[in-house]
Amino acid sequence: MKRFSFILIATMLFLAADAQTEKGDWMVGGYFRLNTSDNNTEISLTPNAGLFVVDNLAVGGNIGLSHTTSGNNKYTSFGIGPFVRYYFTTETQKVRPVLHGALNYLSTRNKIGNNTSSTNTGLNFFVGGGAAAFISNSVSIDALIGYDRTKYKNFDGSGGFAFNIGFQVYVNKGQVEKLTGNK
16 A cells, blocks of 8 residues: 555656756656666666755755676675755746756775675766756756766775766655645
């Protein structure tokens, strides 16, 4: 029953939402990343939720899940942390430039070959910009390009260019109040 209620509320939010980036409004969505190179593949998913604390500025949290294969080595990571995002221009535009920054605490399980396994902790940050292309009044497809850096305890850090693509669903303050019964 809880699962059905959650799906029903999520569907109502999606259908009733109106794209807003004003103080008190919410955004919920996420990003998918696929990074491939010679004998190396990374797949990650980062769901997020944020609240607009002032017009066009959202602050929230995200959870990162990723799996990387490099030759015979496998790495599985879990991350959690805050993000901040700023939308430029007005909400009447279909494509809006954004700046986005995120910081995540990471825990990564490493499996080297068939034998050795260990867990490391560290920090990851992403800072970049891009665009939110509104495909409806309540949904945007987002593309972000920026710098991504990870540093694990007792290891050298590494960073470089990253491209993220995802989506956001926007829910205005009035709709949230109706769903939570606070209005």
